[in-house]
Amino acid sequence: MRTIGLIGGLSWESTMIYYQIINQRVRERLGGSHSANSLIWSVDYTTVEDLIFADRWDEVSTLLAGAGGNLADLGADLLLICSNTFSRVSDDVERAVSVPVLHIADAVGAEVRARGMRKVGLLGTHFTMEQPFYRDRLAAHGFDVVVPQREQRELVHRVIFDELVRGVLRESSRDAYAQIIDDFADGGADGVILGCTEIELLISAKDSAIPVLPSARLHAEAAAGFALAG
Known part of the structure; x- marks a missing residue:
């Protein structure tokens, strides 16, 4: 089995999803008490959050490339940047390390294509919804990507940074997100x-x-x- 290297802490709240799902899938495939060979390098989220809001992406690249290099040195065969927003520096990280980096937008795009969806809505941070690094990568898989209106984008972004990355889950925010998804559905989005x-x-x-x-x-x-293919 190959070893997976996770660049996490982006935020640690969601890094737990990665660890859980990877190990569940390995156990489902291999049975018994099997789990994945994996490594996690978890960064201090406040550090990178401050950098992206100051538009200092070159420093983000350096920091995450360093994390990726450490994981590769420890034996990782594949790296994941456990974030959509921070996938903006995925290509920089891949150039700096000796192992491949699995881009999150490619994993999502492959699923959209497999389901035959032609138009999908996108929720995320301002960076992910409005900048081309993510939307263009998705669109390269052959479907249309739509985002909410400006006021809705501001709400989605605010909830992420003020609530979700801090582990705060509010029913009012869930309801607001659900309404935005309803609007996507009304606009003809398949997912x-x-x-x-x-x-x-x-x-x-x-x-x-x-x-x-x-x-x-x-x-x-x-x-x-x-990992299992190896």
Whole structure:
């Protein structure tokens, strides 16, 4: 079995999803008490949060590339940046390390394509919803990506940083997200990408009028498949 290296702490709330799903998939496949060979390098979230809000992405690249290099040195065969927002520096990290980096948007895009969806809504941070690094990577898989209106984007972004990354889950925020998803459905979307890994802590299939595509879960499942293929 190959070893998975997780660049986590982005935030640690959602890194737990990765660890759980990867190990569940390995046990389901191999049976018994099997679990994954994995390594986690968890960064201090406040440090990287301050950097992205100051638009100091070059320093984010350096920090996460260092984490990735440490994981590779420890024996990781594959790296995951456990975040949609921080996947903006995925290519930089991959250039700096000796092992491949599995991009979260490719894991999501492959699932959308497999389901035959032509149009999907995207929820995430301002960075993920508005900047091209993520939307263009998704669109390369052959489907349309739509985002909420400006006021709704502000709400989604605020809930992520003020609540979800701090482990705060509010019914009012769940209801607000569900309404935005309803709007996607009314606009003809076939599904909705939970394009911030923490959103999966708040929203599940029962809260959505259309199928949900949970990015952390899909990313973790793709990593487990890679590990087992080895």
